[in-house]
Amino acid sequence: MLDLKFIRENSDLVEKRLKTRKKDISLKELLEMDEKRRNLQGMLDEKKSQRNTINKELPKSEDKKTLIEKMKKISEEIKESEKEEIELSNKIQQILWELPNIPHESVKISYNEEDAEILSTWGKIPEYDFELKDHVDLGIEKNILDFERAAKIAGSRFALYIDKGARLERALINFMLDVQTKEHGYKEFMTPYLVNADSLFTTSNLPKFEEDLFKTQDNLYLLPTSEVTLVNIHRDEILEENDLPLKYTAYTPCFRREAGSYGKDVRGLIRTHQFNKVELVQFTTPETSYEIQQKIVEHAEEILKRLGLSYRKIALVTSDISNASIKTIDIEVWVPTQGKYREVASISNCTDFQARRGNIKYRDKEGKLKFVHTLNGSGLATSRLLPAIIETYQKKDGSIEIPEVLRKYTGFDAI
RNA sequence: GGAGAGAUGGCCGAGUGGCCGAAGGCGCUCGCCUGCUAAGCGAGUAAACGACUAAAAUUGUUUCGAGGGUUCAAAUCCCUCUCUCUCCGCCA
Structure with a gap:
């Protein structure tokens, strides 16, 4: 499995080298999904952070009812986005599982x-x-x-x-x-x-x-x-x-x-x-x-x-x-x-x-x-x-x- | 195949709903002390994925066998699965 971070940061090179194995390898879809996933994660992390903050306040709070209502809402939103995030991660993982290793530069390039x-x-x-x-x-x-x-x-x-x-x-x-x-x-x-x-x-x-x-x-x-x-x-x-x-x-x-x-x-x-x-x-x-x-x-x-x-x-x-x-x-x-x-x-x-x-x-x-x-x-x-x-x-x-x-x-x- | 027990950090092990990334110990690292093949004292010691950065520092999230569920909230409650151990049966 290749390092996703490395692929992200060297996408052109990686794609070029992988194509020497098989002409039709493309990283486009992977990179798009990765971008999307990271944005989603950013959003999710923020919401989870909110949830954690409220969670800490809750036991000490006077007004538990309002906080619980708030939590309910956030938790639901998190669940929704999480579903999407997991789906995306799985797809990315699947692609990563199937990508081959990058041939060494000393290896002769040929399809024959x-x-x-x-x-x-x-x-x-x-x-x-x-x-x-x-x-x-x-x-x-x-x-x-x-x-x-x-x-x-x-x-x-x-x-x-x-x-x-x-x-x-x-x-x-x-x-x-x-x-x-x-x-x-x-x-x-x-x-x-x-x-x-x-x-x-x-x-x-x-x-x-x-x-x-x-x-x-x-x-x-x-x-x-x-x-x-x-x-x-x-x-x-x-x-x-x-x-x-x-x-x-x-x-x-x-x-x-x-x-x-x-x-x-x-x-x-x-x-x-x-x-x-x-x-x-x-x-x-x-x-x-x-x-x-x-x-x-x-x-x-x-x-x-x-x-x-x-x-x-x-x-x-x-x-x-x-x-x-x-x-x-x-x-x-x-x-x-x-x-x-x-x-x-x-x-x-x-x-x-x-x-x-x-x-x-x-x-x-x-x-x-x-x-x-x-x-x-x-x-x-x-x-x-x-x-x-x-x-x-x-x-x-x-x-x-x-x-x-x-x-x-x-x-x-x-x- | 039948009955039971268990799975927590590098290792051992505590923890039964919010103050738990998680007590305590071992190990390891650094410092101090001591002079004798050792002990004592103090501090530190998980990983993954992001953000930021030249890099670090910093910071967010996640992770207590795996997956699902209950709940505002799960290491902790429920379900399923996997693995390990013990006893019985069968067996090279």
Whole structure:
């Protein structure tokens, strides 16, 4: 959520920058309502002030009858105006809830996601002297993945991991958590997989993106990413500057409806309703958030390096960064059979956007309360990683080699 | 699922209709005193939204889990909801 005062005082700039995300964003209505609301509030405050004065006099007064009559009248007027004020506030709030964060000036302006800037590439694109099989064929052939039975159990876009497939997935999760906790200093959490609406409002998954979420009959939602639970750990809390940055990580499954992606990536693990992810979240001061984003990128990259997978980093353009983010860097891993890089991580700096929504503050060294900055990044999405691994490490004889670093986790070195 | 108790400031906790933004304590900050790893004394210490201001000072309003109601007036009375705790039942 943006600061209304800031919008008011910098309306032209804000509108101009927001338009770089989406052409049709306009602040006109918001500003008009804000103006109207403030006038109304001024009037209301004055009347309430009168009411309070009379209220104080009343118990001591001789002529209670006259005062009570006066109060009745004022109270009624207040009630009327208050109704209007509340209505207006609600509308303003609604607009504010839906406005995205202001893109950082370093983010390339474009309405076409293909314009993303390639920041760097790592590793050689592997070459093969035999016919490659994709992860679906490999998985079925090796009996480590089963999509037909998954469909029987749950429907399309689900996966059943079998035997070494399941163990490889679990190994990946453990490997990633170990690196992030033991080497990069993150604190590990196990979080609920069902979350309430308030939590989703904080992270900006609501109100705008409800169609992406699974909802239960108890008004709880299936977790779309553990960014939600990790960020909400400190909702409505005041942190101490000395404790920042807080570095949190969690493995959770993630559930997404994938509405509107019909026909896209229908095959295999690339786009499923349920996938596994290790998430990285940090709470920081405004002064440090920008450099910390770079660090999170490195923390995610480290996983790919050790797995020996080729990847590249790209900086998303203004229209492609997520609602809460001012700048997003994606890490994409090379998927041999697709002949292209696919997203495995997305690292965003949300500045104070989520902190404002979730009321997450910190007390600075002078004792002043400020909103923290929140950042999140995948560290990484396992279900995108596993296809890359088994495709990349397939051998001519049909076997799949397990990357060195994973072997102590899997207990086997080939499939 | 059944029965009961509760939700107040950073924390603990008092407060049952106007004098309550709210006693008292803890914590924290500043000052004094003292000389010994501490104690004592004094002062200060909520936030949000406005107005004013270069900024501050100042000032108005709001806020005692959330929402609604009664009343001239609600932390306090009534209703609904949420959450927490205890007991019983069921259960991994």
